[in-house]
Amino acid sequence: MxxxxxxxxxxxxxxxxxxxxxxxxxxxxxxxxxxxxxxxxxxxxxxxxxxxxxxxxxxxxxxxxxxxxxxxxxxxxxxxxxxxxxxxxxxxxxxxxxxxxxxxxxxxxxxxxxxxxxxxxxxxxxxxxxxxxxxxxxxxxxxxxxxxxxxxxxxxxxxxxxxxxxxxxxxxxxxxxxxxxxxxxxxxxxxxxxxxxxxxxxxxQAPSAQELISAFADYQLDNHLFEQRFDDSKRVVTETPEEMHEADFELLNSVMNSAFKNETVMQDFLGKYLTSVHHTLNLLVPVEPLSIELIKEILADGEELYPVLGLKCILVNQPKIKILFINGENYPVDTDTLELAKLLASKKPLTKDLLESSMDCLKNQQLLTKVINKGLWCFECN
Missing domain, CATH: 2.60.120.650 (Cupin)
Known part of the structure; x- marks a missing residue:
């Protein structure tokens, strides 16, 4: 279409x-x-x-x-x-x-x-x-x-x-x-x-600055980030205690900006925030966790893996940072898992042939079993 x-x-x-x-x-x-x-x-x-x-x-x-x-x-x-x-x-x-x-x-x-x-x-x-x-x-x-x-x-x-x-x-x-x-x-x-x-x-989705800042504040509280107080060790005597001077404003402003300029933190926050689904997903969590051996057997029988409908995924693939975000959670990615991460982020049906080159790597096996056992990918198209 x-x-x-x-x-x-x-x-x-x-x-x-x-x-x-x-x-x-x-x-x-x-x-x-x-x-x-x-x-x-x-x-x-x-x-x-x-x-x-x-x-x-x-x-x-x-x-x-x-x-x-x-x-x-x-x-x-x-x-x-x-x-x-x-x-x-x-x-x-x-x-x-x-x-x-x-x-x-x-x-x-x-x-x-x-x-x-x-x-x-x-x-x-x-x-x-x-x-x-x-x-x-x-x-x-x-x-x-x-x-x-x-x-x-x-x-x-x-x-x-x-x-x-x-x-x-x-x-x-x-x-x-x-x-x-x-x-x-x-x-x-x-x-x-x-x-x-x-x-x-x-x-x-088009989050406003208000929504992003509010969500970022919650993210910081949940993860106990930026709890340290500002450094006032270079304070000098003031002749006008009733005034807030430019240097003080810049000091407090830099404390706030340090949070927004932390690239690692911002990548994690935005990835989780933008993949969080606001409406119910039909997660299909297996009754018993599936092993990689069983997953391989099912794929060998011609079955395909599908992401649950409405699932949100983002792959951050940059020289300094590689992370896969799925449904508000992060999954670290490296050279070994990058190709599988791309397949998952594309949300296309996964077949034995598509996954064959990834299945000899332990980290790929762990990533695949994790998303299946969380009910994010399943062997039936819902």
Missing amino acids: IIDFKDLTPETFLAEYWQKKPLIIKGAFANFEDPIEANELAGLAMEDFIESRIISNINANWDVKHGPFDDFSSFGEKNWTLLVQATNHWSSGVNALIEPFKFIPNWRIDDVMVSFSTPGGGVGPHLDQYDVFIIQGEGKRRWQVGKPDSTLENLTPHEDLKQVSMFSAVIDEITEPGDLLYIPPNHPHDGVALDNSINYSVGF
Whole structure:
């Protein structure tokens, strides 16, 4: 599955549109078939470990209900939308929708939210602070997208719903199956279903400075880092004790900056932070730990190893540091384990032939058995 960019290429898209302006590509996916049906999506919304909500707008009264849901009949036949977060964690077909966007690094991709809307259904005009690609599945939807506008009024028609006032649209189109809409951050948009409609939103994580600093503070506390006090041993007599002098400011500032300038610490923090999954994973931990001998036997029988759906991996492959991050944990990498680490980070199915050159190395055996016995890779495609 690839994107038909028409007159564009991935390179020109990034140069001209990415985080700059919205874009609609009609027929981006020819003969598109929905990887999940509405009733399957409803089934996921019945699970208490999957985040879902229904947003309705009846006679201009907005309402939000949070899952799990036992029944949908009370919502009627129009003016509501079911949204299921991280549907790609539970559907291999939905997870495959990420593949066409691999011209952007894996660490930027967050998850795929799927929505089912009845006629008139939508979530109202709003802003997102991240990039999103929206693939139109079944049905049709009218999309309006505007430019960033500081004059827009923030609205809260429901305590769980943030909207903005109506805006001037630069895109006003009806999307049909296989159409692709790209919306950059901070661009107001509104989508209203014209009939029963399914949309797939491939979202990208974009942590703010506030979120990163807050998470980094927690990381330091958890790991007992930078607990030493600042060095004030070169203090001289002051004639103005009521003032904070430039030298003192620089001293305290350097203490704080020393944490951010510690490359080893920052690599570890960012790798763990960016691979931490915010929604439940279907981890398949073996009942009994698998030995490398048993793993080799299963691979020899033609079985393949698959990463669990929604798993996040980052390989840091730099001259000074090599680390594999998986699901918020780090796995040291060296020359012997680099090729296996690349295979794991790619999240492609692993066969006996792919792994053959790695299996004679004890460190590779240990790495492979560890990720299998943690339930991160398994011999069944979930």
